[in-house]
Amino acid sequence: MRLYASLLRQEIGFFDANSKGQLMAMMGEDVARMQSAVTDQLTGTITHIQTIYFCARDVVRISPHATLIVVAAVPLLSAASIVAQAASRRRSAIAFDSARETAATASEVLANARTVQSFTAEEMEAARYAERMQEQYALELDYRVFTGGAHLFFQALTMGLSAGGMYYGGGLVRAGRLEMTDLMDFMQYSFKIGTALGALLQILNEQQRALMSAAKVFGTLRRKPVIARGVGVTPATCEGRLVLRDICFSYPTRPDAPVITGLNLELRPGTITALVGGSGNGKSTIAWLLQRFYDPSEGAISLDGRDIRSVELTWLRDQMAIVSQEPMLFHGSVADNIRYGRPGASDDEVEAAAREANAEEFVLKLPQ
Numbered sequence: 001m002r003l004y005a006s007l008l009r010q011e012i013g014f015f016d017a018n019s020k021g022q023l024m025a026m027m028g029e030d031v032a033r034m035q036s037a038v039t040d041q042l043t044g045t046i047t048h049i050q051t052i053y054f055c056a057r058d059v060v061r062i063s064p065h066a067t068l069i070v071v072a073a074v075p076l077l078s079a080a081s082i083v084a085q086a087a088s089r090r091r092s093a094i095a096f097d098s099a100r101e102t103a104a105t106a107s108e109v110l111a112n113a114r115t116v117q118s119f120t121a122e123e124m125e126a127a128r129y130a131e132r133m134q135e136q137y138a139l140e141l142d143y144r145v146f147t148g149g150a151h152l153f154f155q156a157l158t159m160g161l162s163a164g165g166m167y168y169g170g171g172l173v174r175a176g177r178l179e180m181t182d183l184m185d186f187m188q189y190s191f192k193i194g195t196a197l198g199a200l201l202q203i204l205n206e207q208q209r210a211l212m213s214a215a216k217v218f219g220t221l222r223r224k225p226v227i228a229r230g231v232g233v234t235p236a237t238c239e240g241r242l243v244l245r246d247i248c249f250s251y252p253t254r255p256d257a258p259v260i261t262g263l264n265l266e267l268r269p270g271t272i273t274a275l276v277g278g279s280g281n282g283k284s285t286i287a288w289l290l291q292r293f294y295d296p297s298e299g300a301i302s303l304d305g306r307d308i309r310s311v312e313l314t315w316l317r318d319q320m321a322i323v324s325q326e327p328m329l330f331h332g333s334v335a336d337n338i339r340y341g342r343p344g345a346s347d348d349e350v351e352a353a354a355r356e357a358n359a360e361e362f363v364l365k366l367p368q
Contacts, residue, residue: 003027006220011227012293013252020111021104026220029099030213037210041203048196048203055189055196062186063169063178080157081201084150089208091143096212098139102132147205151198158194227292232312238319239304242267242290246299249285259285263299291317334363 007023015023060067109116109125116125166187172178247263250256260282267273275283288294289301292308301308308316321341329337338353339345345353354360 002221003031003217006223009225009229010223011225012288013226014223016251016253019104019108021107022100024107025100025103026216030217033210033213034217037207037214041206041210045200045203048200051196052193055192059186059189059193062182062189063172080154085204085208088143088147088150088205091139091146092205092208093212095136095139095143096209098136102129102136105129105132147202151201154201155194155198158197161190161194227295227313229313232310233306234312234315235304235306240269240319241304243302244286244289244299245302247289247296247301248298249282249289249294249296252294260296291320291322334366
């Protein structure tokens with residue numbers, strides 16, 4: 001819930017830089033991976049550590065001399081584990097990013113299904129997605145093969161140590177310094193230690209992915225929006241005189257591509273102003289700047305003589321009525337969608353709004 005709320009508070013530039021697919025992957029896969037890390041994996045980690053502790057205590061009690069063989073290999077195991085974990089972490093990060101990009105591609109295409117079908121690009125998009133999946137599969141396979149090989153290596157090393165312990169323990173039995181039953185117990189406990197260490201290695205690989213997910217999630221939670229609510233003055237009245245002075249603007253994701261340069265414009269109350277121009281000339285951008293989805297790179301926009309950057313954001317947007325070229329309908333009734341801008345509006349006010357928008361007759365014809 002906190003992550004969802006944090007995402008909604010971010011400025012529009014944040015959503016320009018992060019695709020919907022990436023954000024959905026964060027809310028789904030990343031959160032699920034973190035939950036697994038602090039539930040199932042945490043329980044397994046504690047269990048395996050307990051197994052290692054109690055079995056190590058018993059093998060030391062049974063034969064300190066045989067235990068030295070195992071202990072002598074600890075530096076080698078530690079060094080090999082550090083190298084393996086570093087390499088595994090790199091492969092995991094690359095595979096993880098590829099999976100997010102694949103999800104982003106699919107989400108983008110499905111969200112723009114009308115455009116895809118208008119250009120009969122279904123086959124092209126299916127091929128592009130298949131290419132992304134093949135790339136992701138190759139990276140994921142590389143990660144899995146490496147971690148599986150590392151697991152086999154450590155298992156083989158553990159078995160080798162167990163064989164060495166058995167050989168040495170057999171000598172102690174022949175010399176009468178160790179009972180056969182103690183040797184069997186020693187080998188059983190040693191095997192349990194090796195099994196627990198192998199399981200911990202697998203858990204550690206998954207924990208690495210969980211840490212990457214946590215870094216993205218908590219980074220978003222800590223992120224302060226560039227354009228924030230609750231800051232600035234709240235004027236008592238609004239006449240509606242807007243002045244754009246020497247406006248220059250580039251989108252945050254494309255700072256080297258100016259969209260508006262040196263714009264001066266005044267919008268007076270009670271008048272109608274039409275912005276006319278070719279596609280890409282900045283008409284929609286001006287509307288977004290007035291709503292303060294973005295701040296201009298240079299210049300200022302004032303409302304009734306106040307720079308809109310000094311005005312509280314919620315109050316500013318409450319003074320505007322927006323009819324988008326392609327309005328978005330949320331799941332729910334027509335009344336819910338009309339009431340979206342004013343959740344507390346009465347049924348009479350909703351009907352009046354539909355009537356003023358010339359939508360009442362159309363709405364009444366809809367099935368209940």
